[in-house]
Amino acid sequence: MSFGYYLLLLAFIASAYTIWAGASGIKLNRKSLIKNAQIAIYGQCAFVTLSILLLAYAFVTRDFSIEYVADYSDRSLPLIYTLSAVYAGQDGSLLFWTWLLTAFNALFIFVNRKSDDEFKPYVFTVHSAVTFSFLILAIYTSNPFKKLSPVPPDGFGLNPLLQNPEMIFHPPSLFLGFVGFTVPFAYALAALIKGNLSTEWLDRSRNWTLFAWIALTIGNLLGAQWAYVELGWGGYWAWDPVENASLLPWLTGTAFVHSVMVQKSRKMMKIWNVVLSILTFLLTILGTFITRSGIISSVHAFGESNLGTLFLVLMGFVVFVSVFLIIFRWSELKSAKRIEFLLSRDVSFLVNNLIFIVLLIVILVGTLYPAFSELFIGQQITKGEDYFNRISVPIGIFLLFLLSICPIFSWRQTTGKNIIKKLLYPFIVSIFFVFILFIMGVHHFKSMLTLGISSLAVMIIGVEIYANLINRMASKNEYFLISLIHVLKLNTRRYAGYLIHIGVILIYLAIVGTTVYKNETEITLQKGEEAVIGKYRLVYNRMGERRNSNKDVLIAELDVFKDFKKLGTVEPRRNFYRSTMGQIRYTTEVAVRSNLKEDLYVILASYQEDESATFVLMVNPLQIWMWIGGGVIALGVFIIIVHSIKNNKTEPKQVQTNSTIADNGKRKRRKKGR
Amino acid sequence: MNKKLLIGGLIILMVVSYLFWSGMKDSSVYFLTVEEFFNRIDQMEGKGTRVNGDIVPGSIKWDAQNILLTFQLTDGKNVMNVRHNGVAPDTFSEGLAVVVEGKYENGTFNATQIMTKCPSKYEAKKE
Numbered sequence: 001m002s003f004g005y006y007l008l009l010l011a012f013i014a015s016a017y018t019i020w021a022g023a024s025g026i027k028l029n030r031k032s033l034i035k036n037a038q039i040a041i042y043g044q045c046a047f048v049t050l051s052i053l054l055l056a057y058a059f060v061t062r063d064f065s066i067e068y069v070a071d072y073s074d075r076s077l078p079l080i081y082t083l084s085a086v087y088a089g090q091d092g093s094l095l096f097w098t099w100l101l102t103a104f105n106a107l108f109i110f111v112n113r114k115s116d117d118e119f120k121p122y123v124f125t126v127h128s129a130v131t132f133s134f135l136i137l138a139i140y141t142s143n144p145f146k147k148l149s150p151v152p153p154d155g156f157g158l159n160p161l162l163q164n165p166e167m168i169f170h171p172p173s174l175f176l177g178f179v180g181f182t183v184p185f186a187y188a189l190a191a192l193i194k195g196n197l198s199t200e201w202l203d204r205s206r207n208w209t210l211f212a213w214i215a216l217t218i219g220n221l222l223g224a225q226w227a228y229v230e231l232g233w234g235g236y237w238a239w240d241p242v243e244n245a246s247l248l249p250w251l252t253g254t255a256f257v258h259s260v261m262v263q264k265s266r267k268m269m270k271i272w273n274v275v276l277s278i279l280t281f282l283l284t285i286l287g288t289f290i291t292r293s294g295i296i297s298s299v300h301a302f303g304e305s306n307l308g309t310l311f312l313v314l315m316g317f318v319v320f321v322s323v324f325l326i327i328f329r330w331s332e333l334k335s336a337k338r339i340e341f342l343l344s345r346d347v348s349f350l351v352n353n354l355i356f357i358v359l360l361i362v363i364l365v366g367t368l369y370p371a372f373s374e375l376f377i378g379q380q381i382t383k384g385e386d387y388f389n390r391i392s393v394p395i396g397i398f399l400l401f402l403l404s405i406c407p408i409f410s411w412r413q414t415t416g417k418n419i420i421k422k423l424l425y426p427f428i429v430s431i432f433f434v435f436i437l438f439i440m441g442v443h444h445f446k447s448m449l450t451l452g453i454s455s456l457a458v459m460i461i462g463v464e465i466y467a468n469l470i471n472r473m474a475s476k477n478e479y480f481l482i483s484l485i486h487v488l489k490l491n492t493r494r495y496a497g498y499l500i501h502i503g504v505i506l507i508y509l510a511i512v513g514t515t516v517y518k519n520e521t522e523i524t525l526q527k528g529e530e531a532v533i534g535k536y537r538l539v540y541n542r543m544g545e546r547r548n549s550n551k552d553v554l555i556a557e558l559d560v561f562k563d564f565k566k567l568g569t570v571e572p573r574r575n576f577y578r579s580t581m582g583q584i585r586y587t588t589e590v591a592v593r594s595n596l597k598e599d600l601y602v603i604l605a606s607y608q609e610d611e612s613a614t615f616v617l618m619v620n621p622l623q624i625w626m627w628i629g630g631g632v633i634a635l636g637v638f639i640i641i642v643h644s645i646k647n648n649k650t651e652p653k654q655v656q657t658n659s660t661i662a663d664n665g666k667r668k669r670r671k672k673g674r
Numbered sequence: 675m676n677k678k679l680l681i682g683g684l685i686i687l688m689v690v691s692y693l694f695w696s697g698m699k700d701s702s703v704y705f706l707t708v709e710e711f712f713n714r715i716d717q718m719e720g721k722g723t724r725v726n727g728d729i730v731p732g733s734i735k736w737d738a739q740n741i742l743l744t745f746q747l748t749d750g751k752n753v754m755n756v757r758h759n760g761v762a763p764d765t766f767s768e769g770l771a772v773v774v775e776g777k778y779e780n781g782t783f784n785a786t787q788i789m790t791k792c793p794s795k796y797e798a799k800k801e
Contacts, residue, residue, distance in 0.1 A: 161764075232763075232764065233763075338676075339679060342678045342679065342682065347679070347682075351682075351686070354683075354686065355686075358690050362693075362694065362697070366697075370705065379704065379705075379706075380704075380705040380706075381702045381703065381704055381705065382702075382703045382704075382705050382724060383701055383702065383703070384701055384703045384722070384775075386697075386701045387697045387698070387701035388697075390693070390696060390697045390701065391693045391694060391696075391697040394693060395690075395693065522741045522760060522761060523741070524738040524739055524741065585765075585767075586764065586765075587764050588764050603761075605761035605762075606736065606738060606761055606762065608738050612738060614738050614741060614761060616761060
């Protein structure tokens, strides 16, 4: 065994010590033990960091005496992909996950080193318990440092499909999201154990939750982008079990970031928040379980291993502890307040949460269906894309509707008069907008609905900001621009939230464009022949070849014309990987020409002896807005996190009691007005 | 108040159940091996199925002009003819295990989709 493995053993001991010292420190109220536990957390992090660095070093130095290195790289692999190979396989990704766990815990105690957070010892102890479980896996079943004998002259090579820029960022981003949700989970358990079920645990874990959520969101989008550019079928989402696995925690995570606001403003949904944070954590584990255990046959064949059983044990344990604690604290968890009025933000959030849970159940059932059908009727029956689309599209449109009208509701109660006042103009404008779309040729019902609701959402937000702006300009006698800046600044959180919603709307638009208005054709061309798709005309010019460090590239050159104007050339390719060990010999590299309106997507599907070639041509309208939408969402979350860190610094004890976000803004405004 | 909430909740529940039911209805896709497929071939005519098998060496024919791919799928004993109006996916080659999705009509399996199983372990880590 190598040194890296012994480091993992040390980390294991350190995590065990942390749990013991943390738990007994809390019980005996001994400061020294709590302090030692924290030192051990830095120890865990240091050991695992060194261990993963050693693995990376083994990759860079092509140390094929380590089986994992030999399995996932070879001598011709470029440096950057050699490094990403660290988390390309099961054992390495588990080590990477463990490393992030220790890093988050170390970061947590470092950030809170001077904090008066009473939850702190509970949180880092629970967190260490999670790390402890993962270290067991890394040591017993998925040791990435396993030796290989005899040492092969060259490695097996990295799957060419993973040699792609998205694959450098997609897995870490996803893992950051998965691991990030350990912190709110640990806080939930801490609150349950401690018996302090005020909003404090939510306030303290808020930024961690938001960070995990945005990492998961971006991770999923990067995965979609990878599928889009690398898999060469022009799509980005296929309801594959592996995709669903990372969507499930996102759904509960999204429900959670919303329901937190209800408890903070209205002291309701206490149980709900505890359950959602625990559920999200469980689903991150379940996702890993689904993809690693081999219970679901996915297009992506995963190695079957006994890892599945251990994950199942871990999940079972978490469920057992959580249910026990929730029952134990039942009386404290019951909300003091009830929902009083139907027309209120309370209800709109409640419905939002229910819908996310429904979506979760639908996707969970569809994903696990093959396993259960095998179990009960001895025959694998899968649920195809059809099942998922048929259910999730109407639900998705309803969620968009909720998103669009949520700003007009206030907490507790909204008067009908108020709703009509805020809804009237946006509604008229949206109807008009849909009418124009209809004249322009948009006749697909669900598209019209989605676009109409989107415009309603944008209008409602616009009207609200405009009303605030006019008010302020009148009362303060300020210039337009100055007033605008003040209005935006005073309601930072609220408007950043709207910005995130705008990002979501952009993604909806991209989904409509790429699914309903997609244009696709397949054609075989001789040299000099042309093909037409949409407004584009493509002329197949020639076939060229290029030699790269680890692959030979076949390049087809096509000139692109639009309205008799040459726009440029596109070069769809096929990469032939020289490594002979791997099974996949070539990959198709699509050529994408993006603009704000649409993507022109060209695949070199096949070529013949006579230099004729078969192309798949696609026009994917609005595709780029999916990625832009992701950027907008990230920006919104970034603003919120920065704003809350800044606020915490200026007002160290900002305890939100019964205020709403909107009220909060108003109160601040009043304060400044004086 | 609680009455209104209850009614609203019931309506949502009903809509969701309807969606669920309509999604469950005829969206089942059987996942069979070539052998299982031929064992129940009389029920399989025209039904959405996924069939899992190996490509018979030498059976792949590619008609570039008509964008038509034909090949045979086998489990070692039975052989099934497959037609696909489209291009072959990456890594499509003789002897490889693939999954085809489509319908069996008049002695030929018309595949709408061909999925190649990544042969090396833990491939295509698309989380």
